[in-house]
Amino acid sequence: MTSRALFVDTHCHLDAARFDPDRDEVLARAWDAGVCGIVIPAVGPRDWNALLEWPAKDPRLQIGLGIHPQLLPEIDEREDDLHLERLDALLARNVACAVGECGLDGPSIPGAPLERQLRVLRRHLELAVKHDLPVLMHCLRAHPALVALFCDPTVPLPRRGVLMHSYSGGVDFAKFYVQRGCYFSFAGPVTFQEARKPIAALRAIPLDRLLVETDAPDQAPHPFRGARSEPAYVAHVAAGMAAALGIDLETLARRTTETARSLFQRPFGTDSL
Numbered sequence: 001m002t003s004r005a006l007f008v009d010t011h012c013h014l015d016a017a018r019f020d021p022d023r024d025e026v027l028a029r030a031w032d033a034g035v036c037g038i039v040i041p042a043v044g045p046r047d048w049n050a051l052l053e054w055p056a057k058d059p060r061l062q063i064g065l066g067i068h069p070q071l072l073p074e075i076d077e078r079e080d081d082l083h084l085e086r087l088d089a090l091l092a093r094n095v096a097c098a099v100g101e102c103g104l105d106g107p108s109i110p111g112a113p114l115e116r117q118l119r120v121l122r123r124h125l126e127l128a129v130k131h132d133l134p135v136l137m138h139c140l141r142a143h144p145a146l147v148a149l150f151c152d153p154t155v156p157l158p159r160r161g162v163l164m165h166s167y168s169g170g171v172d173f174a175k176f177y178v179q180r181g182c183y184f185s186f187a188g189p190v191t192f193q194e195a196r197k198p199i200a201a202l203r204a205i206p207l208d209r210l211l212v213e214t215d216a217p218d219q220a221p222h223p224f225r226g227a228r229s230e231p232a233y234v235a236h237v238a239a240g241m242a243a244a245l246g247i248d249l250e251t252l253a254r255r256t257t258e259t260a261r262s263l264f265q266r267p268f269g270t271d272s273l
């Protein structure tokens with residue numbers, strides 16, 4: 001068969017309720033579009049158990065386990081430790097290929113002040129070190145706080161790396177994160193006409209640190225902007241990234257898929273389908 005571009009969608013909330021009506025069709029379209037793997041980051045304790053079974057059913061579907069900062073207001077702060085202990089136990093089962101989604105979401109989520117977000121994130125980083133896993137990092141409007149955390153000598157950085165998902169921090173922060181060994185993925189906004197900031201950041205990042213993602217059901221790329229996103233659209237994100245970098249889509253697909261396989265230590269699917 002002729003070789004075709006294969007993609008790993010490294011951040012897709014396929015377990016979201018918005019996919020309940022047609023998840024099988026969404027997946028069929030993804031495989032048709034050349035997606036060979038999807039990383040599904042659980043966002044909170046409620047979702048962990050259900051996701052644990054997915055990789056065994058289809059090894060193209062791999063999972064991360066963590067607590068998204070936007071979920072913290074729904075969780076009683078006095079139970080943070082309990083959830084993190086359970087997370088530790090689940091990670092010990094060796095099913096998840098990453099810790100996360102976790103991170104920082106601005107200095108002022110009601111019910112989750114930055115101090116609490118930082119405490120919970122620090123525990124995720126410690127668990128990633130303990131279980132030797134990479135981290136799926138969400139960081140929105142909080143890059144100064146994340147940089148300060150990374151510079152704190154008491155905070156361990158996972159050997160396997162940190163993936164800055166849907167990176168929005170611009171060039172200067174990108175240079176710092178590159179120095180710290182971080183990886184970066186971009187979602188739909190990189191395809192938007194006005195996407196100057198993500199494109200400038202993208203061009204400042206070495207190709208071997210780049211990955212692709214959809215962040216579905218959110219952040220659909222052009223020409224689906226505003227609609228529900230889905231993993232099949234990762235080809236559109238990748239095309240936008242390739243155009244911005246001035247390389248061909250095949251090269252971007254091959255390199256990002258290689259990086260995803262080595263970062264997550266999963267083979268995902270192969271070309272011989």
Ligand SMILES: [Zn+2]
Pocket residue numbers: 011013041101138215
């Ligand atoms: Zn996410």
